Amino acid sequence: MQDIKQIYYNDSGTSFYWRKENDILIDKVQLIFRETGFYFSQYELQQFRSCIEESYKLNNCCEDCELKNNCRKFLLKTPCSQIDLAVSMKELTAVKDLVEGTLFKINLDAYLFGEGMN
Template structure:
């Protein structure tokens, strides 16, 4: 049996729940982005989504820039107050997809296998 239950993945990372003794531990999500791992509660994952949205809104105007979305020119705050990530706009879009896809899949599964089974 696999030690993880995958939730979502893209080209930049993956998210999953750990398994322990054949039980899926759903209280926290392991999110791997580039070479960095975060072990976050759902509330922290939602906070990370807010940090990403805020950064995206502040830094999405690259149309006049010669580097066009590929530079490492800004910091992305994380739910871990001591850690910020240096990301390009391309990487920001990738981590945005990873976090949003993870939250969507968790909510969908909870609905399908919870209240939606009525």
């Protein structure tokens, strides 16, 4: 796996930068969730986080349902207007962790290796 630089991973997916020759291409992040890959800019990744938050707000009506964590009835919009995902609440939580963990690590690295270097 010399062609990537991993950013973050969990049980449901991973995120990484592609490498080209000896350079790490940091303008876009490859995000793999389930069997789906997205190639997002940091701005699109932030939009995706907003889509996830919106899905939580829209789908909080299933608190009493026994199947709420496994039922794939929740529609998760993505920054790609042509693509929506059908997810369970469990998967929604997992992709939320994946996106937020990725953004946190990107921001942390930007600080540590940017303005944080005195």
